[in-house]
Amino acid sequence: MLVLAVLLLCAATSATASTKGAAAAAAAAGPRLNNNQLYKFSYTTELLLDKAWGSKEGSAGYRISSNVNVNLVWRDPSNKDDQLIQLAISNVRIEPVTERSEKNNILHGATTESILGKTKLEALTKPFLVHLKNGKIKAFYSYWSEPATIKNLKRGISSLLQFQIHTGKVVENDVSGRCTVQYQAAQGQVTRTKILETCKTSETGFTTHSTVLGVNRKSSSVTVFKLEDGFIRSAEAEETHFLGVNAHRPTAAKILSRQSLVLLGKEAGPLEVAGKDVAGVVKSVDGKLAAVGVVPEKLKTQCKGCPSLFEHWQAVQKQLEPASLSKATAPRSFLGFIQSIRKASKDEILKVLKSASKTTLPQVVDAVTSSQTPASLDAMLEFLNFTDAKGSVLQERFLYACGFASHPNERMLQALLNIAKGKISSTEIKESVVIIMGALVHKLCLKGSCDIPTVVQVKKMILEGPESTQVESEVQMYLLALKNSLLPDAIPILTKFAESEVGSYSTIALTALERYDVNLITPEVKQTVNRIYHQNRRIYEKNVRAAAADVILSSNPSYIEVKNLLLSIGNLPHEMNKYMLSKIQDILRFQMPASKIIQRALEDMISHNYDRFAKVGSSSAFSGFMAQSPDVTSTYSLDILYSGSGILRRSNMNIYGASQGSMLHGLQVAIEAQGLESLIAATPDEGEEDLESFAGMSALLFDVQLRPVTFFKGYSDLMSKMFSMTGEPMNVVKGLILLTDHSEVVQLQSGLKANAEFQGGLAIDISGGMEISLWYRESKTSVNNRGALVVTGNVTVDMDFLRAGVEVSFDTEASLDFITTVQFSEYPFLVCMQMDKATFPVSDYFSRYESLPSGKSIMSRKAKKQLVSGSEFPLHQENSNMCKRVFESSW
DSSP: OHHHHHHHHHHHHHHHHHHHHHHHHOOSSSSOOOOOEEEEEEEEEEEEETTTOOTOOOOOEEEEEEEEEEEEEETTTEEEEEEEEEEEEEEEEEEESSSOOOOOOTTTTOOOOHHHHHHHHHHTTTEEEEEEETTEEEEEEEEEOOOOHHHHHHHHHHHOOOOOSSSSEEEEEETTEEEEEEEETTTTTTEEEEEEEEOOOOOOOBBBBTTSSEEEEEEEEEEEEETTTTTTEEEEEEEEEEEEETTTTEEEEEEEEEEEEEEEEEEOOOOOOOOHHHHHHHHOOOOOOOEOOOSOOHHHHOTOOOOHHHHHHHHHGGGGGGGGTTTTHHHHHHHHHHHHHHTTTTTHHHHHHSOOOTTHHHHHHHHHHHHHHHHHHHHHHHHHOOGGGGHHHHHHHHHHHTTOOOOOOOHHHHHHHHHHOOOOOSSHHHHHHHHHHHHHHHHHTTTTTSHHHHHHHHHHHHGGGGHHHHHHHHHHHHHHHHHHHOOOOGHHHHHHHHTOOHHHHHHHHHHHHHHHHHOOOOOOHHHHHHHHHTTTSOOOOOOHHHHHHHHTTOOOOOOHHHHHHHHHHTOOHHHHHHHHHHHHHHHHHHTTTTHHHHHHHTTTTTOOHHHHHHHHSSOOEEEEEEEEOOOOOOOEEEEEEEOSSSEEEEEEEEEEEEEEEEEEEEEEEEEESOOOGGGGTTTOOOOOOOOOOOEEEEEEEEEEEEEEOOEEEEEEHHHHHHOOOSSEEEEEEEEEEEEEEEEEEEOOSSOOEEEEEEEEEEEEEEEEEEEEETTEEEEEEEEEEEEEEEEEEEEEEEEEEEEEEEEEEEEEEEEEEEEEEESSSSSSOEEEEEEEEOEEEEEEEEEEEEOOTTSEEEEEEEEEEEEOEEEEEOOOOHHHHHHHHHHHHOO
């Protein structure tokens, strides 16, 4: 019994000792240094910049290697994890990151001192201190006088001292910013995964609001620590960033950063410094040392030998002449010019504006406005005089560039509000100001700025606008502004105006409702739209009813809504019967969201029978694919509605782009005509007997509704235009547009910073026309689209003593024509629709470059070019048969 008691006592003692040992080991939160010991490490950091999938030519970049001595300066007696550590860098070497020939080695023959300079090298090799508590960096001590580049490199080395030795997720501060970090601990090893998407830094950039036109970044950062005797035996870090254009995957760049800290050996080191607290110990070590923060500092780089803005303008002005706008050199020059403008002062910008020729000035206005800096906005507001009607072309170019702004701010909206409140000589310009303000409200609300004072003021103005005036053009102006704004508060207003007796109000309101998220279309809205289509309260024009049908079919229609639409076919005017039938068939063929509920409704033979589905006519609706790729899917749709007499009532062409789960309404060109039956002594359709003669065009470009253009209005205007028609198209949109605009600073764990700039520029010319020949009883409408697109991506790391970077880009020049020919000498009249794209080139480029402040530089450039064959986009077979008959009768 006594023996058993002794054994139990021994076991208990052993268990207690074991528990104490485990507790002591668990108490270590992070790395611990031994007293009076010097740890000798080798340290290497590498930077590689390349195409996303690598290149045969090798990466741009460099490698910085050194020795690093680490020792404990002070430890809190009451907490072994509260340590002040000294690091000293020596034997610094800078070399290319990949094997290079002498010709391609910018560093050939250079020493570290000649690259860095004596001052920077001395600063880099000066010892610095890190306060480490529980494995986290609490303070970083260096010298305020040191260059920011040097301090950032030291911060990068310090980041390898921060880790915890147990598994878990924490939020940490280091050179990457304030980041969420996941730790995975194993036997003698810790893996740190930094979730870079969560990192908060002081340097914020901007990006395009549209995902389709935007830039995507995928990042990863993993550091593996191997431990020995409580401290680091090795630390290997790899950080990767992929940045690419969503719509064109080859236009992508990769940043690869590596760090390696390897223990070479240990030896006796300096004695621990006595002191009560960290501040006192730091002061006793070196009174000039200061807590300069773990957050990296902004680098101020100066461009030596760069041209002034005026010199840049002189170099590119030929490429910005109107005759050159269809070439890729125009948007490429436009993008480079914007970069220069963003660095320029107001006076420098005004000098260029005042010196530009009459033909290039509109393009300069596009570039200056698209720059979106305080100086560029101030220069434009001083340069333009909205009380002078002669400057309307430049004023409208300024307003459109504001509407397409990639990252507008409150100040831009306030500027337009001030213009709207002031004297404006042109009615068209006043309309454009208000319409574009609606677009800016939408973009600011998307950024979470819906409640800032100016946005609130403009929202009130455009929401109250339609009810505040009886002038038809002003009501239309406010409705178009609401269409651009997509404000949920506007839905009741648009619903009310959808039932207006004025056809143009109804059309605008209905097309605006169609743009809203389906979840915002309430049962009350649906009830109103169905009432319009079925004419429960009054007779509506055909194009209004067609617009109502579009809203119903695009808003998750119910079974009964679809069934009622199907039952209406056969009881509509001839051409509308054909239009609705074609619309239903197009939804089924293209498998749009409403296709399933339509298929279900068609199971009822009352809705689906030969009589209903055999209606003849020339109106049609058709959708198809323009392009399909892993990056982006582009679709088009063509809707044509005619009057019973064979004259065009509405033509609607749409182009959409989809990428990354987002949709962009790239283009909509709608041509409307009414009241033209008297020209051919025909009888107007029901509800359209008293319509004034009118034809016009409306364009929506990249989700921004522009001011409509009128071809003619009124019988006298019609007759004067009839006899003066030249067949030349009328311009709707012409200019340079900044489509993609992405800027960010990628802070690397090594202390280096990469500046990423992606921009896309489009030179565009959209025109449209309408010809009517009474002699040949033929009408022709045309929509002509010409454009040149350039997208560039620059990723640069500028250390002020060495610069490295890559540029990825692509460009193309394309044209797209949509022509509708109608012969109305007999019924059913002949209609031929053609949608053609010409053969166009696509070029991809890749450049890498490295340079020294001395001016020595190297650059390599590769290009890949291909031709994309032209084609005529397919429409329905009935159209092909009609076109054949039209062409035969023309010979």
